[in-house]
Amino acid sequence: MKNNPPSNFALYLFFIFIIPSSSSSSSDFAAARSALLSLRSAVGGRTLLWNTSLPTPCSWSGVQCKNDVVVGLRLPGYSLSGELTSAIFKNLTSLRTLSLRFNKLSGDFPPDLSACSELRSLNLQGNRFSGEIPDSLSLLNKLVRLSLANNNLTGKIPESLSKLKRLKTLYLEDNHLTGFLPELKLQLDLFNVSNNRLSGSIPVSLSSMPESAFLGNKLCGKPLQICPGIAAGTGVLTGGHKKKKRGLSGGAIAGIVIGAVVAFAIILMIIVFVCGKKRSRQTNAVDNSLISKQSGVEIPGVKPIGVTENPGSGNAYSVSAAAAAVMASNRNSKAEESNGVGASKKLVFFGDGIGGKMFDLEDLLRASAEVLGKGTFGTAYKAVLEIGTVVAVKRLKDVTISESEFKEKMETVGAMEHENLVPLRAYYYSRDEKLLVYDYMPMGSLSAFLHGNKGAGRTPLNWQMRSAIALGVARGITYLHSQGPDISHGNVKSSNILLTKSHEARVSDFGLVHLVGPSSALSRASGYRAPEVTDPQRVSQKADVYSFGVLLLELLTGKAPSHTLLNDEGVDLPRWVQSIVKEDWSSEVFDLELLRDQHAEEEMVQLLQLAVDCVAQHPDSRPSMHEVTYRIRELWGSTSSLNDLGDESSMQRLLYLPFIM
CATH class of the missing domain: 3.30.200.20 (Phosphorylase Kinase; domain 1)
Structure with missing residues (x-):
């Protein structure tokens, strides 16, 4: 009898707390499911292949759940069209991430989006939304990243955005926004309002942003040119600039005259020097042409007399010039040999x-x-x-x-x-x-494949091909590192990764960094060099790991590290990716060509994490290339898409042959 009260009490708690909680969870799922189906019926374009027979939407493509709650909706590049109704987001109040970038959605800004109070990341870039940016966005006080770039938005940028105290990224470029820039007192890391119709001066709070963030407007002030007579953020003339202009003093006039005379003398000297050099080159060209005509060998940079260059063979002409230089060098060497100097x-x-x-x-x-x-x-x-x-x-x-x-x-x-x-x-x-x-190597470089012509007839690099390339490059660099602790590649980058006809990776240019002078080595493409490298001829194996990590990011994002990335914000590729991963927007970094394979997203995220590990700032925090190769092999071993490569035997070799051969 003594045990009955606790038993009854436990049963009471079960009915009071557990059953209502379960009922609430089912209700939330039903509401979320209804909202997502409303979205599918509201938009056209690519069909959302969702299995509606399942009780919950958590297994649907693009839908992310946490603790049985829908927290993410990512549908980038789905060619979705149409307008978003007001019956969608009010039932998705637990959303933390919403990405509908690069679709064809139109109409006004989603009216009930302010109901998603948990939203951290909102990306509607690359659509056709019109109308003004609503003040209701300021209610999303947990927002960290906001991108409304490349739409048809009009009106002013609302000052109420200053209420978004957690906001770190704000992209509003390529719209039709007008008026002055408001004083956004936010701690922004990334910002862009270029290519709008904004005017006036740039507020002090935004003056630390790069020039590219403001181009394509009628804006002035730091970091752009000074706008005299304009009060910051108002466009109103200040009193200090209404003074009547005074004439130049006598001293100023004399200084201008003396400066003009000196400048004229310098210009005259330069003209005389250039003409003298030109006459010298012409004389040498005639002499070299005569030699070329008599010997039948072309001198570099000189077209033989009487020879008409074929407009369609510019490359061949360049090579024959190079060959002529080698042949001339060879003749000199033979002359030296005959005189007892040097060897054949x-x-x-x-x-x-x-x-x-x-x-x-x-x-x-x-x-x-x-x-x-x-x-x-x-x-x-x-x-x-x-x-x-x-x-x-x-x-x-x-x-x-x-x-x-x-x-x-x-x-x-x-x-x-x-x-x-x-x-x-x-x-x-x-x-x-x-x-x-x-x-x-007939297929050229990986760089050309990633960043070259993407028009019709191009073979897209899908997930299977890119991950196989990553594994092949890793194995090649691992082999180099196995030859000794002081042996490294020194110049790992996508233009040094060549592809075979079956798109297998081959690492080139290894061992060459020690042949050239420091100035030439310093000219290596920016973006790949590890932060600790000060002497380009002394690159450690851990610095190679950093460069390989950047190469992985390039494969995953489709962005070239040699460019100022992310809408010309001047942020290097590792920093950009790390900022997005930190904001729990991992899927947003992937190249659109990769997102066609929705089933491989988990593997993409794992490879992304490996890349982030490789580009750690401190060398000791980076894995070794042996560990990198092992992790990529494990990633491939867990996938079942070998046949998608079209050459299963090649992939089998990558997977099952030992690291070092």
Whole structure:
């Protein structure tokens, strides 16, 4: 009998608390489900393939739940069109993230969005919303990130946005907003109002933002040009600028006259100097042309007399000029040899040559060729030999080491053999020319694939291809690091990742950073270099890990680190991604081409986290490349999309071969 009261009391608590809680949860789900179905019926375009037979919407594409509550709705790039009705967001009050970016939604700003009081991130960029920005946005006092860029919004920017004390990102560019910029007393990290119709002076609270944040308006003041006579934020003339202009003093006039005379004298001296140099160049050109005509060999930069350049063969002409320089250098070397100076110069091969075939320097110089591009260490050419072999030739520039050192380093590079490296097949050294011969990679660089032409006929890099490329690059760099604690690549970037016909990754340009002078090494593409690197010729393995992390971010976002990123805000790629991840907007960083595969989002987020780990500011906080490769292999081992690659055998090799080969 003594146990009955507690038992009854527990039963009482169950009916009082548990059952109503369960009922409330079911009610919330029903309301959220109804709201999402209202959204689907209100918009056109791409069909939202939601399985409505399921009791809850948590498994629907783009819907995110936490503790059985809908907290996120991400439908970027779905080609959704139409207007959002007022029956949607009032039943999604627990939303923390809403992303409808890059769709075709129109009409006024969603009227009941202010009911989503838990909203942290709101991205409606790239739609066709019109009308004014409502004051009701100020009710979303937990908002951290707001992007309404690239719409048709009109009217003024409401001063009530100052109430959003947690706001860190505000994008309003590419709209039709008018009036003055309000004094937004917020701690903003990212801000942009470019390409609107704003006027007046820039408020002090926004003066620390970059110039690009204000371009395309009629704005003035820091960081743009000074706007004299305009009171900050008002557009009203101040009294201090209404004074009558006075004439120049005699001293000022004399100073102007003296300055003009000095400037004229300097200009005259420059003209005389330039004309003298031009006459000298013309004389040299005539002499070189005569030599070229007599010898049948082109001098670099000089077109032989009597030869008409083919407009369609500019690349071939550039190569023949380069070949002429090498041939001239070779003749000089033979002259030195005949005088007992130096040794005979020829191509030095590694292994069995290219495809079991070897050739000499003369064969290489007679090859038809085209320029592939100019990089950090020199110009690369595609050369087709008369025997049918196709090779890639890199003509090095600014080599600062001796011949013995050059040969020693080339022997080290030539000994590197791994299926994810572009092998060095041969090299040539003379006093004036240094050439490297590689296998030719027909698909070009990863950089060209990511940032080149995205028009019709382009093969998009989907998730399976990008993650396979990431694994291939990781394996190649891991192999390099395994050759010794002091061996690193030193110049990891997307333009140094070449692709085979089956889109397998090959790492190129390894071992070259020590050949050139510091000034050339410093010219490496910005955005990839680790913050601790001060000497570009001394790059640690952990600095390679940082560069690889940036490469991963480039693969995932589709953005080039060499550009000022995120609407020209001047923020580098790692900082931009880290700010978004911190705001729980991880899915917003992904390239739209990746978002077509909704089932791979979890793997994308995992690879994103690995990239963030790699770009840690302190080197000791970064994983090793061996660990990076292991984590990517584990990620691939958990996916079931091998067949989507189109070449399963290639992926199997990446997965199951050992790290070091």
